[in-house]
Amino acid sequence: MTTYDARFRIWRGDTEGGELRDFTVEVHDGEVVLDIVHRLQATQVPDLAVRWNCKAGKCGSCSAEVNGRPRLMCMTRMSTFTREETISVTPLRAFPVIRDLVTDVSFNYRKAREVPAFVPPQGVAPGAYRMRQEDVERSQEFRKCIECFLCQDTCHVVRDHEENKPAFAGPRFLMRVAELDMHPLDAAQEAGLDRKRAAQEDHGLGLCNITKCCTEVCPEGIKITDNALIPLKERAVDRAYDPLVWLGNKIRRRTAP
Amino acid sequence: MVQVDRQQWDVVVVGAGGAGLRAAIEARERGARTAVICKSLFGKAHTVMAEGGIAASMGNVNEGDNWQVHFRDTMRGGKFLNQWRMAELHAKEAPDRVWELETWGALFDRTPDGRISQRNFGGHEYPRLAHVGDRTGLELIRTLQQKIVQLQQEDFKEYGDHEARLKVFQECTVTRVLKEGPRVSGAFCYERESGRFFVLEAPAVVLATGGIGKSFKTTSNSWEYTGDGHALALLAGAPLLNMEFVQFHPTGMVWPPSVKGILVTESVRGDGGVLRNSEGKRFMFDYVPDVFKEKYAESEEEGDRWYEDPDHNRRPPELLPRDEVARAINSEVKAGRGSPHGGVFLDVSTRMPAERIRRRLPSMYHQFKELADVDITAEAMEVGPTCHYVMGGIAVDSDSAATVGVPGLFAAGEVAGGMHGSNRLGGNSLSDLLVFGRRAGLHAAGYAASAGRPAVSQAEIEAAAAEALAPFHADEGAENPYTLHQELQTTMNDLVGIIRRAGEMAEALERLAALRVRAARAGVEGHRQFNPGWHLALDLRNMLLVSECVARAALERTESRGGHTREDCPSMERDWRPVNLLCRPVDPAPADPAAGRIALVRTRTEPIRPDLLALFEKDELVKYLAEEELYE
Numbered sequence A: 001m002t003t004y005d006a007r008f009r010i011w012r013g014d015t016e017g018g019e020l021r022d023f024t025v026e027v028h029d030g031e032v033v034l035d036i037v038h039r040l041q042a043t044q045v046p047d048l049a050v051r052w053n054c055k056a057g058k059c060g061s062c063s064a065e066v067n068g069r070p071r072l073m074c075m076t077r078m079s080t081f082t083r084e085e086t087i088s089v090t091p092l093r094a095f096p097v098i099r100d101l102v103t104d105v106s107f108n109y110r111k112a113r114e115v116p117a118f119v120p121p122q123g124v125a126p127g128a129y130r131m132r133q134e135d136v137e138r139s140q141e142f143r144k145c146i147e148c149f150l151c152q153d154t155c156h157v158v159r160d161h162e163e164n165k166p167a168f169a170g171p172r173f174l175m176r177v178a179e180l181d182m183h184p185l186d187a188a189q190e191a192g193l194d195r196k197r198a199a200q201e202d203h204g205l206g207l208c209n210i211t212k213c214c215t216e217v218c219p220e221g222i223k224i225t226d227n228a229l230i231p232l233k234e235r236a237v238d239r240a241y242d243p244l245v246w247l248g249n250k251i252r253r254r255t256a257p
Numbered sequence B: 001m002v003q004v005d006r007q008q009w010d011v012v013v014v015g016a017g018g019a020g021l022r023a024a025i026e027a028r029e030r031g032a033r034t035a036v037i038c039k040s041l042f043g044k045a046h047t048v049m050a051e052g053g054i055a056a057s058m059g060n061v062n063e064g065d066n067w068q069v070h071f072r073d074t075m076r077g078g079k080f081l082n083q084w085r086m087a088e089l090h091a092k093e094a095p096d097r098v099w100e101l102e103t104w105g106a107l108f109d110r111t112p113d114g115r116i117s118q119r120n121f122g123g124h125e126y127p128r129l130a131h132v133g134d135r136t137g138l139e140l141i142r143t144l145q146q147k148i149v150q151l152q153q154e155d156f157k158e159y160g161d162h163e164a165r166l167k168v169f170q171e172c173t174v175t176r177v178l179k180e181g182p183r184v185s186g187a188f189c190y191e192r193e194s195g196r197f198f199v200l201e202a203p204a205v206v207l208a209t210g211g212i213g214k215s216f217k218t219t220s221n222s223w224e225y226t227g228d229g230h231a232l233a234l235l236a237g238a239p240l241l242n243m244e245f246v247q248f249h250p251t252g253m254v255w256p257p258s259v260k261g262i263l264v265t266e267s268v269r270g271d272g273g274v275l276r277n278s279e280g281k282r283f284m285f286d287y288v289p290d291v292f293k294e295k296y297a298e299s300e301e302e303g304d305r306w307y308e309d310p311d312h313n314r315r316p317p318e319l320l321p322r323d324e325v326a327r328a329i330n331s332e333v334k335a336g337r338g339s340p341h342g343g344v345f346l347d348v349s350t351r352m353p354a355e356r357i358r359r360r361l362p363s364m365y366h367q368f369k370e371l372a373d374v375d376i377t378a379e380a381m382e383v384g385p386t387c388h389y390v391m392g393g394i395a396v397d398s399d400s401a402a403t404v405g406v407p408g409l410f411a412a413g414e415v416a417g418g419m420h421g422s423n424r425l426g427g428n429s430l431s432d433l434l435v436f437g438r439r440a441g442l443h444a445a446g447y448a449a450s451a452g453r454p455a456v457s458q459a460e461i462e463a464a465a466a467e468a469l470a471p472f473h474a475d476e477g478a479e480n481p482y483t484l485h486q487e488l489q490t491t492m493n494d495l496v497g498i499i500r501r502a503g504e505m506a507e508a509l510e511r512l513a514a515l516r517v518r519a520a521r522a523g524v525e526g527h528r529q530f531n532p533g534w535h536l537a538l539d540l541r542n543m544l545l546v547s548e549c550v551a552r553a554a555l556e557r558t559e560s561r562g563g564h565t566r567e568d569c570p571s572m573e574r575d576w577r578p579v580n581l582l583c584r585p586v587d588p589a590p591a592d593p594a595a596g597r598i599a600l601v602r603t604r605t606e607p608i609r610p611d612l613l614a615l616f617e618k619d620e621l622v623k624y625l626a627e628e629e630l631y632e
Helices: A033-043 A106-114 A133-142 A150-154 A162-167 A171-182 A195-201 A213-217 A224-240 A243-255 B018-029 B067-077 B084-103 B136-159 B228-236 B283-287 B290-295 B300-306 B322-334 B354-360 B362-372 B428-451 B458-473 B481-495 B502-519 B532-556 B618-624 B627-631
Strands: A003-014 A017-028 A063-066 A069-072 A086-090 A097-099 B005-008 B011-014 B034-038 B166-170 B172-180 B183-191 B197-201 B204-207 B246-253 B274-276 B344-347 B381-390 B409-411 B579-585 B598-604
Touching: A003 A033, A017 A033, A017 A086, A033 A086, A033 B481, A063 A150, A069 A150, A069 A213, A106 A171, A106 B136, A133 A171, A133 A224, A150 A171, A150 A213, A171 A195, A171 A224, A195 A224, A213 A224, B011 B018, B011 B183, B011 B228, B011 B428, B018 B034, B018 B136, B018 B204, B018 B428, B034 B172, B067 B084, B084 B428, B136 B166, B136 B428, B172 B228, B172 B458, B172 B532, B183 B204, B183 B458, B197 B458, B204 B228, B204 B428, B228 B409, B228 B532, B228 B579, B246 B322, B246 B362, B274 B283, B274 B322, B283 B322, B290 B618, B322 B344, B322 B381, B354 B362, B409 B428, B458 B532, B481 B502, B481 B532, B502 B532, B532 B579, B532 B598
Parallel strands: A003 A086, B005 B197, B011 B034, B011 B204, B034 B166, B204 B409
Antiparallel strands: A003 A017, A003 A097, A063 A069, A063 A086, B172 B183, B183 B197, B246 B381, B274 B344, B344 B381, B579 B598
């Protein structure tokens, strides 16, 4: 087992403000950034605030920015850095700080409430649901989401534009709309709810300009842009421009003098 | 005088994992105004870690399955110590609880004819686990979370307030259940963000706080698993049951050290993975105990055929119940046939194509790649036992989930005892959460509707506030809570771990007493805002209480059964079958921190109902039941 001293710069502070503080801390073989934060708590700063739960990349609690990149601390191995490097750990930038590495992520819980829930099909009893594996797989990909909110943090629509937040659900919740829209048995349409139109009109799908930043930071490897947002945009457009109307328009334009 | 915010609710649910959320949904749907309080963010509970699936005898893959077979498997797995009525209700109701999840939007993996697919698991006679790849727990939590949001959307339409009838207090902790006389009157809580105290007044409280794994060094459990509900029940006067039974999951990661203990799902074995020692031998064939001899394959060839043709072959011994596999691994490592980092090898790479591994076991592939830099499609994993689950817990009424002797206090999920006997089968946890979470919510709402509102006294609030603030007033030479926690974990791991001896457990009790004395002086720095050192100092009380229960009960039970293995009493004793060990709080609590807090009481289990006994062959019952039970 090899051990060395690493240099860390960690943001400490609260709603009033704060600053980066320097720490030197021991690192052992095979450790991740969260281990180092825990060692700091146990040996140097017992009140260093950090969220974490499973420490296995499954719960999405320990989100922070490591060297400026949105990451799960439990999935960021120390071996990916050189020993000389000073590693910075800062709170998620798109959300207000509560204390140290803990931010107020209530924005996400508000947005979750704005997406209408799954509408069960009328007249299909529990136990009688039949769906083909290939039909559920698209939505299953999106349900891998661990709600770490790294995509919400990195998305440039809101990252430096607080003013966009009221009108924009963010990649995670636009993906939730896509997930429900692709659910083989969701009966929203029958209940008079057009999820595609809602994505456009209520959740700010139009603000997304598919730069794929969300996909890049997703620790679950979900292809948020390609598999959720772009298809949702295409469907929303199909809805806004009915193909027959489109064809009609085209013919008229051609025949016009 | 301490001034705290007080709110009135009908039902307070402590914990937002599978059991807590299911209880809250039920209570709210029955008309109770329901508050859920949880230590983490909403949707992060430890349930997300469950991988394999939900056991329910839907019979989608093998029509031979039904509740009777599931009941039998559960009783066998628990070595007949299960509270049989719970095992019966669980087996009967599990399918409905799974189907209900579909109506709330869950998307399970499918069979070719479009029904919910079911997979094999240790101890289950038929493919029985509804699953979503190997992230079933996440699907369960998300579905329940989204159901709660849906109920809140309904309330918003009706009352203009999402939280009118169902509110989640996230990142808050309960430190005391409050009572008026014998009856529950509410819960004393603090908010992690601000450190502010508040009181939720309610006639009914459901404890759904999960397990105790954080008292052990090597564990698959998250930081939340500090035995809070167990301790809250004890402090409120409700006894715990069979706390000596702690499940060590056979396959936790052993390398690198920082992830030691993190779970490797049993599905790896259910889908064909095999265990080998350093000599390359599939050693599990040497460890099939007598009670299971007829049910398991005797050769590798037969075991391998079972995956394709389960009706004409017996299952491989890698799929024995977890206690058996964990002990076997422990023995191999002890005999010097372990892997380089002190485990054994679990191999899927030579058993199926890489593509299939990535599809069937995506999170395992991901976990080993990211955390250990191991490609499980190309090489074997190193695994060893890790503290995973506590079968013991709060003693409850099987039907209503009500605790013993404290009207208004209910418990469901891992924090409740009885359901799993001495050992839990994989997949029976998620179904337990749903079946008994629902029952707890149902009965708590019913009780709350007729119980009136017991008063919360200012004196109790003062006492709870003083207790919670004590770590800020520690004198010179205060103890570091992190150091105390590490010493507690080492004590429990080394002295009351997977293999137990009387002398070591007696020593553990002495060390726990010494730790209690030091914990009374635990001190913290900083202020009350989101201060993890303070939170840990408060959690220590709970871990120490629960650890004492485990050590005392384990010392008392002079046999080996399920999740309780004694080197000095290696065999299962039929005379112990009908014996439950109850941990009762010493009342009044002694002022001297060195004095024990727990008194053990032996009780006899209720005789198993004849029609349920009739589901087993006589020859099998003879192996388990005590002499006098057979005559009855």
